[in-house]
Amino acid sequence: MRYSEDFRDKNLSKFGDSLVNFVFSLALSEYLGYPSAGRVPNASLAMALELAGLRHVLPPRTDKHEKGDIAEAIFAYAWLEKKITIEEAVEILRKNLTDDVMHFTRKKEVIGKAFSEVFKIIKERLEL
DSSP: OOOOSOTTOHHHHHHHHHHHHHHHHHHHHHHHTSOOOOOOOHHHHHHHHHHTTOGGGSOTTOOHHHHHHHHHHHHHHHHHTTSSOHHHHHHHHHHHOOGGGGSTTTHHHHHHHHHHHHHHHHHHHHTO
16 A cells, blocks of 8 residues: 655545544444444544644644644554554543533533544654
8 A cells, every 4th residue: 555644645634534533433432331423523633633742743824624634644644554553542532531522512622632642642653
């Protein structure tokens, strides 16, 4: 498989979108104790990058949607490079979720904070 470390690569971010939502759905299901599906908002991924200290990988004047795409590409790249596993990411997320993950207005922040813990690990392992 060919891919690059270009986190603006649309194919990498599309693949990452699927991975991120899959990992989140698994973590959410484990947290709730029953099968559940969820989508990760771009706002949560943008927050996660900021909290993980990855602002420096973002081009200037990047909007929330682009930040989400870059976060998804970073996650996909880390997984492809075997720097993080699905199981490890699920466990990190599950440990960092709170009951507010089901709250209409507070869930974006909960998801962002949980994913920031995943991105901290990725940052360290990819030496970003």
